[in-house]
Amino acid sequence: MAISKVVKSVKPQNKNHQSPSRMNFRLASDVKSRVARAAALAGQDLTEFAVAALTEKADETIEKHESVFLSRSDYNFFLEVLDGKDSNVAAEPSECSRASADKYRRGKKIGARYHLAD
Numbered sequence: 372m373a374i375s376k377v378v379k380s381v382k383p384q385n386k387n388h389q390s391p392s393r394m395n396f397r398l399a400s401d402v403k404s405r406v407a408r409a410a411a412l413a414g415q416d417l418t419e420f421a422v423a424a425l426t427e428k429a430d431e432t433i434e435k436h437e438s439v440f441l442s443r444s445d446y447n448f449f450l451e452v453l454d455g456k457d458s459n460v461a462a463e464p465s466e467c468s469r470a471s472a473d474k475y476r477r478g479k480k481i482g483a484r485y486h487l488a489d
Contacts, residue, residue: 410420477488
């Protein structure tokens, strides 16, 4: 009895005090069985496990799309350009660069893709 009281008091609270949203989707029975087994092994109910897995995957995907990874040489080149140490790089953008930037500014983001203006 004491254990169930402890578990109840440890349940995570909704940190943002937002009312919960609902997601409904169907799974193949073998997928649901695997997810239920994994949830049991993790000591979570199906909903807690699904929310944790979805949140983790969403965070990974967002991080992957919002981050830029450079090799060491590219990173050093980038820093040298910012410091103005690379004499091979023009101080002002070229006409081609300006035109590309203008097309980008006039474009639209649709879903995860960015469509440049014509």
